Amino acid sequence: MAILNTTRRWGAIAQLFHWLIVLGIVAQFTLATLFDDLPAGPKKLTLLARHKSIGITILVLVALRLTWRGMNATPELPGTLKPYERTLAKVTHVLLYVLLFLVPLSGWLMSSARGFPVSWFGMFQLPDLVPKNKALYDALVTTHGILAWALGLVATLHLLAALKHHFVLKDDVLRRMLPFTTNRQG
Numbered sequence: 001m002a003i004l005n006t007t008r009r010w011g012a013i014a015q016l017f018h019w020l021i022v023l024g025i026v027a028q029f030t031l032a033t034l035f036d037d038l039p040a041g042p043k044k045l046t047l048l049a050r051h052k053s054i055g056i057t058i059l060v061l062v063a064l065r066l067t068w069r070g071m072n073a074t075p076e077l078p079g080t081l082k083p084y085e086r087t088l089a090k091v092t093h094v095l096l097y098v099l100l101f102l103v104p105l106s107g108w109l110m111s112s113a114r115g116f117p118v119s120w121f122g123m124f125q126l127p128d129l130v131p132k133n134k135a136l137y138d139a140l141v142t143t144h145g146i147l148a149w150a151l152g153l154v155a156t157l158h159l160l161a162a163l164k165h166h167f168v169l170k171d172d173v174l175r176r177m178l179p180f181t182t183n184r185q186g
């Protein structure tokens with residue numbers, strides 16, 4: 001499989017970034033569901049610490065992914081798409097990228113405002129983004145929750161669109177983001 005993107009397929013590196021981030025987001029929602037139900041205690045703290053470390057990893061992966069995207073070609077959307085479908089795809093992708101930055105950043109800000117420094121898998125500690133501030137922390141808990149659920153919603157629409165491309169429109173849009181496949185249309 002080619003390492004670089006072409007105008008017809010995503011390369012191995014772009015695919016790796018895409019699917020690692022998808023795995024990360026699924027892990028984040030699973031952990032959040034688990035720790036939301038727990039009373040305060042060591043178990044909750046362990047799950048929260050893991051949630052924070054994976055969230056910071058996603059932030060780094062998104063920055064690397066966008067840098068990589070700018071360094072090589074981008075596959076073109078199929079010519080059969082209507083103008084409004086192209087616009088919808090672009091708007092959704094931009095929104096996903098924006099949320100992929102805002103959700104972890106709001107989490108990091110929230111932890112700083114709470115006065116709990118963020119550590120990356122216990123290996124090193126990240127700097128606090130803001131000083132301790134209870135009112136800001138309360139606002140950020142709500143903001144992080146809303147942004148995370150917005151990300152979940154847009155990602156679900158995006159998943160449905162990918163399935164529509166594959167099973168209804170029968171074009172190459174999903175195949176070109178999957179390893180071990182080739183394009184159907186030439």
Ligand code: HEM
Binds near residue numbers: 025029100109148
């Ligand atoms: C893409 C990355 C992330 C996703 C998808 C995500 C998602 C979520 C979700 C769904 C919740 C539960 C919200 C609710 O109860 O409605 C949550 C809570 C939380 N997240 Fe994240 N998160 C991410 C990154 C981070 C990061 C980087 C940090 C901190 C460094 C963080 C810290 C927290 C904390 C402390 C809570 C608990 C808030 C509370 O007290 O209820 N998150 N997150």
Ligand code: HEM
Binds near residue numbers: 018075093096159
């Ligand atoms: C948390 C979940 C997901 C996120 C955050 C996400 C994010 C993104 C983003 C930002 C792009 C834009 C690529 C670019 O133009 O740079 C993209 C492309 C793509 N995603 Fe996802 N994605 C997610 C889940 C999925 C799932 C579950 C599928 C399939 C079942 C999927 C299939 C695709 C495909 C096929 C493309 C390429 C579109 C094209 O070639 O124009 N994604 N994804």
